[in-house]
Amino acid sequence: MKNIFTLSIVTVLVSVVTLYSQIAVKGKTIYTMSGEPIQNGVILIKDNKIEQVGNENQITIPDGYRIIEGNIVTPGLIDAHTVVGLSGIYNYNHDQEQLEKSDAIQPELRAIDAYNKNDKLVDYLLSLGVTTVHTGHAPGALASGQTMIVKTHSESFTDYVIDSVSMVAFTLGSSIRSNYEKPGTRSKGVAMLRQEFLKAIEYGEKISKNEDDKKPARDLRMETLLKVLNGEIPALFSVNHAVDIMAALRLAEEFKLKLVLDGVSEAYLIIDELKKYNFPIILHPTMVRTYGDYKNASFETAANLHKAGFKFALQSGYESYVPKTRVVLFEAAMANAYGLPFENALASITIDAAELLGISNLVGSLEPGKDADIVIFDNNPFEYTSHVCKVIVNGKLVKEECF
Amino acid sequence: MNSSRTLPYIFSVLIIPLCIVAQESPKAFTGAKIIPVSGNPIENGVIIIQNGKIQSVGSTGVIEIPSDAEVIDVSGKVIMPGLVDTHSHIGEGDGGDKSSTTHPDVRILDAIDPKSDTFKKAIAGGITTVNVMPGSGHLMGGQTVYLKLRKDANTINDMLFCDDVLNEICGGLKMANGTNSLGKAPFTGTRSKSAAVIRQLFIKAQEYQKKIIDANGDPDKMPKRDIEMETLVEVLEGKRIVHHHTHRADDIMTVLRLKDEFGFKVVLHHVSEGWKVAKEIADADVPCSIIMIDSPGGKLEAVNLIYKTGAELEKAGVDVAFHTDDWINDSRLLIRSAAFGVRAGMSERKALESLTLAGARMLGLDNRIGSLETSKDADFIILSGDPFSIYTNIEQTWVEGEKVFDLSDPEDYKYHTGGYEIFRGDFQYTHFCEGVE
Secondary structure (H helix, E strand, O other): OHHHHHHHHHHHHHHHHHHOOOEEEEEEEEOOOOOOOEEEEEEEEEOOEEEEEEEOOOOOOOOOOEEEEEEEEEEOEEEEEEOOOOEOOOOOHHHEOOOOOOOOEOOOOOHHHOOOOOOHHHHHHHHOOEEEEEEEOOOOOOEEEEEEEEEOOOOOOOOOEEEOOOOEEEEOOOOHHHOOOOOOOHHHHHHHHHHHHHHHHHHHHHHHOOOHHHOOOOOHHHHHHHHHHOOOOOEEEEEOOHHHHHHHHHHHHHHOOOEEEEEOOOHHHOHHHHHHHOOOEEEOOOOOOOOHHHOOOEOOHHHHHHHOOOOEEEOOEOOOOOOOOOOHHHHHHHHHHOOOOHHHHHHOOOHHHHHHHOOOOOOOOOOOOOEOOEEEEOOOOOOOOOOEEEEEEOOEEEEOOOO | OOHHHHHHHHHHHHHHHHHHHOOOOOEEEEEEEEOOOOOOOEEEEEEEEEOOEEEEEEEEOOEOOOOOOEEEEOOOOEEEEOEEEEEEOOOOOOOOOOOOOEOOOOEHHHOOOOOOHHHHHHHHOOEEEEEEOOOOOOOEEEEOEEEEOOOOOOOHHHOEOOOOOOOOOOOOEEEEOOOOOEOOOOOEOOHHHHHHHHHHHHHHHHHHHHHHHHHOOOOOOOOOOOHHHHHHHHHHOOOOOEEEEEOOHHHHHHHHHHHHHHOOOEEEEEOOOHHHOHHHHHHHOOOEEEOOOOOOOOOHHHOOOOOOHHHHHHHHOOOEEEOOOOOOOOHHHHHHHHHHHHHOOOOHHHHHHHOOHHHHHHOOOOOOOOOOOOOOEOOEEEEOOOOOOOOOOEEEEEEOOEEEEEOOOHHHHHHHHEOOOOOOOOOOOOOOOOOOO
16 A cells, blocks of 8 residues: 555656656747847746746756757747637537627627637647637627637646636627627617617616615626726727728727727728727738638738837637638748738737737746747748647647647 | 520630730740759749740750740749649639539539639639639539630630530539538438439439430430530540549548449549548549648548648659639638648649649640640749748749739739738628538
């Protein structure tokens, strides 16, 4: 009995060592995203965090560190807006959780109640270097529900969540009418949202009254909208036509929303207005299909927004069919090919995405104290024929085949 | 046949060659790296074209440039054959309707809009020949059409690969199995039923064919004309190629069984799980027109679709082409698909062939297109560099000796990028009955 006990302790210790062994990543070029790239650099990882980053001449690799070598090293990639984990790989009823169609306004729906960490697409993105995703309810409803931020690698059913309520997903535009009987027009959609926000304000006023007997019954929808109105939860508005972007800006002004603009494929038509408000932007996937509200999307919008002085994150967006998800690495690559400078393209899927999502204290760059999320490429990450060869998440080597 | 109806066709058919035959001075493109596909790349090459055809291809200094030639210096560029897209849905055409799951009589050429902006996407992507297909929502969606993306095409007649739409076979026959074509009656509800319906139809066609043979040219003994049967007889005779949508390994094997039973010529399309039965496909000597998508899934059949299909099929000795399946993949990004093939282990040589000559073979058009060789059509693209680099641009697209796309022209550049009111964007598989793609 005692022996078995000792043995199991040893086993546990060994497995802990395997999981969180100390690692030194040596890279010919390390894009830390917190300064100039480091040539012949070293990253020391202790447990799940980055210990040190620098030139190989400055850093002594301590004994016992496992050395992993590679050509190009970047932070773990961040997909600033996706639906993986909710919109499953099979595309059958039983794995499509991203859009509930009984009501066009349902901000109370929590992403965490639907997110399937074991969906194959989550691991697929991980194999292409995406270590953090902002995922949740899809565009297509006036308010489809909440979003969350997760790591794409997990060891349990609790350890992957970075932020269980990140934003509430709103949509304006023509896509809603194909999912709901009401609203049937753009104007009606905006009117319905305004009315709902006013209702929430009224609810908030009642709640704040001191007399307990006059307090309204708890209402999850109203509670969520109140948090949006208080600025506690940002309002993610998927808007593509200039008309819809302007409507979102009007709503933000009227209700003092903490607005995050999403999609914005016609942003190039209203650069001055966007500058005036300066809300954060999660730009549509570069290769989004030019149909529906995306019909005026351009491969060059990322480059043009950059030229106009905007900082933004890129996203994989939502796909209803084949492919079931886009890959933010490929979208950034195409943005780079169409004029967005290399390091800005990389920033749009690392540090700029982390800052926009409010998680740059944890991820997005290679700096001491941050999560050890690292990707090693055999060549320029954006080239078609390059491979993701190793992925490290929270200090653990989780992918080691070039893909 | 009513001759008054055929007259306009004959007339238009006569006009096309007349336009091309008008004598022009040769053009010599010099200094580029030329990838003929039919042979090894030529580092400092010359290609001479005249009257829509390639006159000669070779090394600088070896090829004689005619004195009257217009010399175009393209030093530092790469020239390769125009791309052949073996499977696309551009042109806003349609196909069979909901009245049946088999429509061998239906021609997509009767429904294509030659002015569709989707053709602009294709030429911006370097595509010069395209097999435009009905969808996969039917077991037999209709006849496909092979188009040349010629300059200033005004009517469908200006785009047809064939010369005579009434007397030639101008495309293939689209077939599908697996889940896309399943549905409520008159569609089939199971895979077994799908195969049975197709077998019964081909057996009927064999009987029709036998009546024609037995008639031995005697008009009194000929069976009544039936355009469904006539098309299927073309298939049985191996004159019309079957382009068969199929994903899952067992569905692929079903196609191979049908091919064995009825002896038709078939190209497997998409072939998501082809890597699982690569040997069987190779043994059957059937070519594959494959798709690359950014992620697996979206439907059960595509869950195992991965980048390595091309590499595995190449290894097994199967002829491979890539297709866009536009709108699934954007026609501007066809080369990207083959580049991902290389990423997953395809040889560059085979990947280049998979965009050009392999596709030409699958459409039965390799006598005219697919490689840069003397007397072939002058269909080629000029690239800024390595075809498989994301940073390379397609700078020019030429079809039959005419420049149809020029990146330096702002009017053309907008199709390279997209933007405000450039693509109409109102076409998205509105014409399929049950499934999509």
